[in-house]
Amino acid sequence: MRDVYVIGAGMIRFGKYSDRWAEELGELAVWNSIKDAGPHPKQIQAAFCGHSFQGRVVGQRILKRLGLQGIEVVNIENACTGGSTCFRQAYVSVAGGMYDLVLAVGVEKMSEGLILPNLEDIDGLMGRIMPGQYAMRAQRHMFEYGTTLRQLAQVSEKNHRYGTLNPFAQYQKECSIDEILNSRMIADPLTLLQCCPAGDGAAAVLLACRKLAKRYSRRPVKVVASVLRSGSLYSANSDWASSEVTIRAAQEAYKQAGLGPEDMDVCELHDCFTIAEIMHYENLGFCKKGEGGRFVEEGQSAIGGRVAVNTSGGLLSKGHPLGATGIAQVVEIIWQLRGEADKRQVPHPKVGMTHTMGGAIPEVEVGSCAIHIFAV
Amino acid sequence: MRDVYVIGAGMIRFGKYSDRWAEELGELAVWNSIKDAGPHPKQIQAAFCGHSFQGRVVGQRILKRLGLQGIEVVNIENACTGGSTCFRQAYVSVAGGMYDLVLAVGVEKMSEGLILPNLEDIDGLMGRIMPGQYAMRAQRHMFEYGTTLRQLAQVSEKNHRYGTLNPFAQYQKECSIDEILNSRMIADPLTLLQCCPAGDGAAAVLLACRKLAKRYSRRPVKVVASVLRSGSLYSANSDWASSEVTIRAAQEAYKQAGLGPEDMDVCELHDCFTIAEIMHYENLGFCKKGEGGRFVEEGQSAIGGRVAVNTSGGLLSKGHPLGATGIAQVVEIIWQLRGEADKRQVPHPKVGMTHTMGGAIPEVEVGSCAIHIFAV
Numbered sequence: 063m064r065d066v067y068v069i070g071a072g073m074i075r076f077g078k079y080s081d082r083w084a085e086e087l088g089e090l091a092v093w094n095s096i097k098d099a100g101p102h103p104k105q106i107q108a109a110f111c112g113h114s115f116q117g118r119v120v121g122q123r124i125l126k127r128l129g130l131q132g133i134e135v136v137n138i139e140n141a142c143t144g145g146s147t148c149f150r151q152a153y154v155s156v157a158g159g160m161y162d163l164v165l166a167v168g169v170e171k172m173s174e175g176l177i178l179p180n181l182e183d184i185d186g187l188m189g190r191i192m193p194g195q196y197a198m199r200a201q202r203h204m205f206e207y208g209t210t211l212r213q214l215a216q217v218s219e220k221n222h223r224y225g226t227l228n229p230f231a232q233y234q235k236e237c238s239i240d241e242i243l244n245s246r247m248i249a250d251p252l253t254l255l256q257c258c259p260a261g262d263g264a265a266a267v268l269l270a271c272r273k274l275a276k277r278y279s280r281r282p283v284k285v286v287a288s289v290l291r292s293g294s295l296y297s298a299n300s301d302w303a304s305s306e307v308t309i310r311a312a313q314e315a316y317k318q319a320g321l322g323p324e325d326m327d328v329c330e331l332h333d334c335f336t337i338a339e340i341m342h343y344e345n346l347g348f349c350k351k352g353e354g355g356r357f358v359e360e361g362q363s364a365i366g367g368r369v370a371v372n373t374s375g376g377l378l379s380k381g382h383p384l385g386a387t388g389i390a391q392v393v394e395i396i397w398q399l400r401g402e403a404d405k406r407q408v409p410h411p412k413v414g415m416t417h418t419m420g421g422a423i424p425e426v427e428v429g430s431c432a433i434h435i436f437a438v
Numbered sequence: 439m440r441d442v443y444v445i446g447a448g449m450i451r452f453g454k455y456s457d458r459w460a461e462e463l464g465e466l467a468v469w470n471s472i473k474d475a476g477p478h479p480k481q482i483q484a485a486f487c488g489h490s491f492q493g494r495v496v497g498q499r500i501l502k503r504l505g506l507q508g509i510e511v512v513n514i515e516n517a518c519t520g521g522s523t524c525f526r527q528a529y530v531s532v533a534g535g536m537y538d539l540v541l542a543v544g545v546e547k548m549s550e551g552l553i554l555p556n557l558e559d560i561d562g563l564m565g566r567i568m569p570g571q572y573a574m575r576a577q578r579h580m581f582e583y584g585t586t587l588r589q590l591a592q593v594s595e596k597n598h599r600y601g602t603l604n605p606f607a608q609y610q611k612e613c614s615i616d617e618i619l620n621s622r623m624i625a626d627p628l629t630l631l632q633c634c635p636a637g638d639g640a641a642a643v644l645l646a647c648r649k650l651a652k653r654y655s656r657r658p659v660k661v662v663a664s665v666l667r668s669g670s671l672y673s674a675n676s677d678w679a680s681s682e683v684t685i686r687a688a689q690e691a692y693k694q695a696g697l698g699p700e701d702m703d704v705c706e707l708h709d710c711f712t713i714a715e716i717m718h719y720e721n722l723g724f725c726k727k728g729e730g731g732r733f734v735e736e737g738q739s740a741i742g743g744r745v746a747v748n749t750s751g752g753l754l755s756k757g758h759p760l761g762a763t764g765i766a767q768v769v770e771i772i773w774q775l776r777g778e779a780d781k782r783q784v785p786h787p788k789v790g791m792t793h794t795m796g797g798a799i800p801e802v803e804v805g806s807c808a809i810h811i812f813a814v
Binding site (some may be wrong): 063114118119120121122123125126131132134135136137138139140141147150151154157158159160196222290291292293294310418421428429430 | 439490495496497498499501502507508509510512513514515516517523526527530533534535536596626667668669670686748758794797804806807
C-alpha cells in the first residue's frame with residue numbers, strides 16, 4: 063500500500079443554518095479545503111461524501127455546485143462514524159493506487175430534526191436512546207470506580223473552554239463547573255451541558271499520494287494508521303463502561319502506526335457525552351481502567367497535559383452534525399500538527415489521533431469505530 | 439492494481455416481504471453467496487452494503503445476524519446505482535490490496551412506500567418524477583427516430599418472457615404486446631407494464647484476489663472493467679434521449695477491458711422503463727443512435743441475437759429494489775458466464791456487462807452511472 067497524506071483541510075463553523083441546503087454547507091467546506099491545499103478542483107479524481115439524513119446523491123449535489131460533475135462519487139452512511147468512514151474509503155482509494163488526489167467531505171443538517179430510532183430498534187422506540195444509555199454508563203462508572211459528578215463536569219468545562227478558542231465551534235462560551243452541574247437534568251447524572259448539541263455543519267479534507275503531497279503542500283500530514291471496525295459499541299455482557307469496538311480498533315491502529323497511546327500528543331475523541339470522554343481515555347489506553355475521572359481532574363487531557371484531548375471543543379462544544387464530525391476531527395488534528403491552531407495550539411505536536419464511533423440499534427449492539435493516526 | 443474475481447453470487451427472489459426486516463433479506467442473500475463460494479464466513483474481511491432507504495448501519499445489522507461483527511463495514515447510498523457503487527468499492531479494496539476477500543451486499547424494501555423527491559428537488563415535488571421524465575424521452579425518441587409503440591412494448595414482452603425463466607424474478611408471467619400496450623397509461627406513451635415495479639429484494643456477491651479465487655471457486659469470473667462516474671443522467675441541453683454519463687462510463691469501461699460493444703455476449707442494463715432499454719442499446723454502443731427500436735424488433739437483444747440483454751427479466755420483470763439492483767445484475771452475469779442460467783442460458787458467453795444509473799434531482803441533473811465488465 064502507498065503512503066497517504068492529508069494536504070488540505072477546511073470546514074465551516076458548526077451551528078444552525080436553517081436557510082441553507084446541505085449541499086451549500088458541503089460546498090463551502092470543500093472550497094475551504096481546496097483553498098488550503100492549492101490544486102485546481104479539476105484535479106480531484108474522486109469524492110467520498112459522509113452523511114446520514116440528507117437524502118440521495120448528496121455528494122453529487124455538492125460537486126455539481128463545484129463544477130465537478132464527471133468524477134467517481136460515493137455517498138457513505140455509518141451513523142456517527144459516517145465522516146470517518148468516508149475518510150477511510152478515500153484513504154483506501156489512494157493507498158491502493160486507484161487515485162492520487164481525492165476529496166472526503168462530511169455534511170449534516172440536524173438542527174431542525176431529531177434522530178428517530180430505526181423501526182427495528184424496539185429499545186430505542188421505548189426510550190432507551192443515547193442520553194439514557196450514556197447515563198447508565200455514567201452511573202456504572204461512578205459506582206465501580208468512584209468517578210465523581212465534578213469529574214464529569216470537568217470534561218465539559220475543558221471542552222467548552224477550548225470551544226471559545228475555536229472560531230469553527232458551534233458554542234463559543236465558557237461554562238463553569240457549577241453551571242454545568244446545575245443545568246437542566248437530561249438523564250441522571252447527565253445534565254444538558256454534558257450532552258453534545260444538535261446542529262448543522264460540514265468539513266472537508268483532500269488526500270493525496272506522496273508525489274502530489276510534495277507538489278501541493280508545504281506541510282503534508284501523513285496518515286500512519288487507518289482502522290474501521292464494526293462490533294459492539296459497549297459490552298453489555300461484561301462491563302457497561304468499556305467500548306469493545308474502540309479497544310480493538312485502537313490496538314490495531316497502534317500496531318499499524320508502530321506507536322502506542324503514550325506517543326499521542328493530541329487527540330479528537332468521540333465525546334458525545336461527558337462520560338464518553340472519560341471512558342475513552344481508558345479505552346484508548348491513555349490511562350488505566352477506572353482512572354478516567356482522575357485523568358481529567360489532574361489536567362492530563364488538557365493542553366500541557368499528557369495528551370491534549372478535544373482541543374477543537376469536541377462534540378460537546380464544537381458540535382456534532384453526524385456525517386461532518388469525523389472529517390472535522392481530522393481537520394483539527396491537521397491544524398494542530400501544522401501548528402495552525404492559534405490560541406488552542408498544543409506545543410509542537412508530532413502525532414495526533416481521531417476516534418469516532420457510532421451505531422443505531424442499542425438493542426442488538428451494532429455499530430462501528432474508526433481510528434486514524436496522523437504524524438508529521 | 440491486482441486482478442479481482444467474483445467467486446460467489448446469491449440473491450433472494452425479488453418481491454414483497456412485508457413480514458421481514460431489510461436485514462433479514464440481506465442475510466438470506468449473503469448466505470446464498472457464501473454457500474455458492476465455499477469460504478467460511480469468518481474469512482470475509484470487509485463488507486460493503488448498498489441501500490437508500492433502510493436507515494442507519496444496515497450492513498452491520500445484516501452482519502450481526504451472520505455472526506460477523508468485527509470487520510470493516512461500509513454503508514453506501516447512490517440512488518439506483520447504490521448496489522453497483524457498493525460492488526465498485528468492494529472491487530477497489532481488493533484491487534488495491536487492502537483485502538483479499540470481501541462481501542458486497544445490496545438490499546432494499548420498497549413495496550410499502552413511494553420514493554419521495556428530495557426537498558431540494560422543486561421539479562420533482564411538482565410532479566416531474568421518473569415516469570414523466572422517461573415518457574418525455576420516449577416521445578422525443580419516437581419523434582426523432584420513428585421509434586414505435588410496438589417496439590417499446592417489445593422490450594417489455596422480452597423481459598417479462600425471460601422473467602418467467604428466472605425463479606428469482608418478482609414477476610414470472612408473460613405479457614403479450616397487446617396486454618402491454620393496453621395496460622393502464624402511466625405517462626404517455628408509457629403504460630403500466632412498461633414501468634419497473636416497486637418491490638423488496640437483496641443480492642450479494644463475494645469478491646476475491648486471484649489466490650483465493652483459485653482456492654474457492656472452480657469457475658471464478660474476472661472483473662475486467664470497473665467504472666463509476668457522476669454527471670448528467672441525460673443531456674437536457676442537447677438530446678433528451680442520450681445518457682451522457684452512460685456514454686462516458688461505457689467508453690472508459692471498454693478501454694479498461696480492451697474490448698468493445700461487439701464483444702459483449704450478455705448484458706444487464708438499467709431498463710427502469712422500456713424506453714430506457716432502447717436508449718441504452720445506443721448509449722452502450724450496441725447499435726447506432728436512433729436504431730434502438732429496430733434493435734429490439736429484430737431480436738438483436740434477445741438470446742441468440744447480437745447481445746442478450748436482461749436475461750434475468752431486467753428491472754421491468756425481475757424488479758428494482760434500488761440498493762439490491764446493481765448486485766443482482768452482477769449475480770445474473772456471473773450465472774450466465776458460468777453456464778448456470780438454466781432455461782434462459784445464453785449459449786457459451788465469454789464476456790458480460792452490467793450497467794446501472796441513478797440520480798435523485800432531475801432539475802439539476804446529478805446522478806451516476808456504474809459499468810462493470812466480466813469475463814471467463
